[in-house]
Amino acid sequence: MIKFLRYFFLLLIVLLIDKKTIGQIQFQIKPNATTIGKEDVLQVEYKVSGATDASNFAQPDFVKWKVLSGPAYSSQEISVNGKTESSVSYVFSLQPRSTGTLQLPAASVEVDGKKINCAAINITVKSTAHVAGANASSNSLQLPGGFFQEDVLGDDEIDKASVLRPGETFASKIKDNIFVKVTANKTSCVVGEPILVTYELFTRLRSQSKIAKQPAFSGCTVYEMTTEDQFPHIITLKGKEYKSYVIRKVQLFPLQTGDLKLDIASVENEITLFRKNSFGDETPTVQTVTLSSEPLTIHVNPLPEKNKPADFNGTIGDFSITAKADKIIDTADDNNMLEINISGSGNFQSINCPKISWSNNTEHFDNTEKSDINKMIFPASGTKTFLIPFVAKHAGTVIIPPIEFNYLDINSQQYKTIRSDSIEIKVAPALKNKYEINKISQDITNHKYIWIVPAIALLAGISWWLGFGRKQHLQQKTNEIINTELKNEVVAVVDEKEKLPEPTVLTNTEKLNELLLIESDKKFFAHAKQLAEEFMRQEENEEKRKLFSQIIEQCNEALYSPVAIISKESVFISLEKLV
Template sequence: MNSRPFILMIFLCMGFYGVAQTPAQLPSLFNDGYQTPTVEKNENPEVIIRKSIFVKAIASKTSAYVGEPVVVTYKLYSCIYCRSRINRQPSFDGCSVSDVPYSSDPEIEDINGKIFHVYTIRKVQVVPLEEGPLQLGQAAIDNIVPFNNTDNTPDNYSLTIANDPLIIDVKALPEQDKPADFSGVIGSFSIAAAIDSNDIPAGENAVLRITIKGSGNFTGIHLPGISWPAQTEHFEPTDSQQINENDYPATGYKSFAIPFIALKEGPLTIPPVSFNYFDAAANTYKTVSTDAVRATFSKPVNNKARLESIVQEDVSNSKYLWIIGAIALTVLTVLFVSNNLKNKKQKTREQQPAAPVAAAAAKLPEENGVEILSALNSLGAVTDDRSFLSGASHLLTASLQKRFNKEHAPAAECIMLLQHEDAEMAALCNKIYAACNRNLYSPDIAEGVKEDIYFELSAVIKKLYPIT
């Protein structure tokens, strides 16, 4: 038998979801002199290949709950010299899929006294979407294996090998003790809340930060409900996150910043904020809560002192003056919508029709959205990018609040109501909010983002308030 180094070459001919990628040759896996097999008389080369080369799909668990992440690794094993390429990547149905980074270094395994060289060809995290058996896809590998015949003449044999089917038993989450507001988050988490500063004049912006950290499925984490005290007013939240997808399950945190103001001076207490999740390890629902957040708001700053502070501010802070324009646009938009609504309701009360006419009018919508459409037109004339982004976010919130008659409801609550009526439009609203927040707090605003947001915002508003 002739001694050869073990060289495995895999060409990535099919990428994720069938998108072609540039072929990549893997480095030599081993150089300690594997021998080329000899085919004896009446011996079947396919039998030798299947004993020496195979593909395995390995799951981190074979039983999981709906929404619980499972890591699946596809590996190629070989103990003979061969040339291999991926013929077909695995496909996945009934679950969401995300690729997980993995090391390109080969591994060595001893299986029944035979040394195999092991190479990872795909690693994914799947999240089952429905209960029942979840059959994972198969990876198919084309292999060309050189053999020596008994007369020492060389020959090549080719064979396509795929992993055996792998099925995950997906269980429904238990109904017993399930919280009414459970959002499908699975893992282990903690929650904390704090106010950025405790020395804030009444009427000035304060920020409540809520941070949820731990490990598990972060995609279902949304801002929990907050019981705001009387004499406060809160505004559109922003969120940020830092998640390590290389860990299994993923670890990290998601943080929410909610601007708010106190309308009068004095002590203020925000009650504990709760968040629930399902702990798969303990097979139970758990609820974690923050401590109550306390702050004291000082006497409001008078307008004269405020103006003097602005005039005396260092010129180097001029790059932040766009905030003033954004706040002004937001206030004008809110006042415009609010005053129009109040005037129209007052006019309706002052001009009550006769009983038969009143009965017919009661069947018609109370508002027709003219003021919202007018505000949309005004937004289109805003040239400052950041003022536009802030105004677009607040106009969308005002439109949803008016649509569902929820004057002070946060955007997240309105989106949940919209989800029940039109899931596609709710997704578009979330996309608009994300685009506004991402660009508003980014050093560079993406080119053409204003046009995209205005087009999508117009589509939402005109669907919420069709012109009749």
């Protein structure tokens, strides 16, 4: 019975934690407008609130929309007055293909290994070109890095470059001194390999610029690396100094083989040039010019087949793996936790919980996962952690063999299999109850004497059968027998009650002293929680009951939170003061 209760409560805790986690996560479609014109651009955000990471985003099929850009991936954490709010977003820039009511289709994404879905919503598209408040396509979607302030640094290089000399035209001056360029860290890769792509505006002229068209990325997953930093970097190209502004910076993970054609980025520039007249005065000339990057193609090759592991799941990069158990000295039927950490750099999206060869002496439950990944560096680096609750069923030794994980090494282009160390857990027998419950709950009722009832009925029937003449005499004898038997049995029951050993009743101080003898943190907090609950039931003072409730919450945090910082000493002192 006790073993069953342990499994029941462990499963209940896992379900409650899981329910709480899912309850805090919301997946919604957030457009920047619900009514737009037929030539407007709609910014659509598929937003996962309450999560720091998400994977396996199933991109919707935008049948009635033209995808101008996206998905642009971003994640953020905002702390306000000590409360942290996190979210993950996939942003698209769309333009309607027709008027009327158009649907933004639903999508799905995985958070902590669980698939969640968002609901589709409708957008009204008017027959007019533009609707007030909606983004017009001529203005484009302004993402981070989307607007560059006029260069007012006034250095000599820019002053010289902005002067039209005799024989120079506006077109030739622009060609040599301002342009948009896209670069990639490599032009050939394999499926799933991270690629760093940067779009930049290079200029030596005085100009005010804004993005007219953001590049669209299809056939790949995108990690957004663009920031709000609008300050230029000085770059020397072919002996000339340019100011470089980042338009867009992303990590791309190709999803299929073939040629991945990078879309163009366009920047609208208001350029001011000066021409000296015959008197030596400088006359400004202002023109607006839209410049675009040249197309760039990345060839995506299939994964190497040589020595490819049968269970390879597409992870590419450079990784290491560690595993540890929460307790290596355990007790049968007690809760334990296996933690697996996969650290390194590369493609984290395809990393799933590795296969574990569990002992027959264990029972394990569904895993949860968490990620600590820096996507603002290339390649993305960090750690993905998997937590698996388990229980050892019997006393003895539990061995968790080395856990394997394979990946394609990004440098050598060879498959590698890494392994954690094996884990040996010593399991002691399950703890016995302090009181022998079978003795305390022994049957001391009159149930075992229920046979007297049918006996009475039988004797009554006999007396009736023998006739009315003997009924009085027989009934009198029967009653005497029954009364004698009942008296003897009642005396026996009372004697039996008196012989039962009385359970030892400890004082509150003795209970606290026993708490000091518990060395295991888990057992200490579990027992302290039980004492706090017992004391709270006995306490009538409302203020003290609240303090006991706080101690119970601290014990729960220490038992079930992986980052709890609750000391045994503080819990003991709090209990001692209240008792």
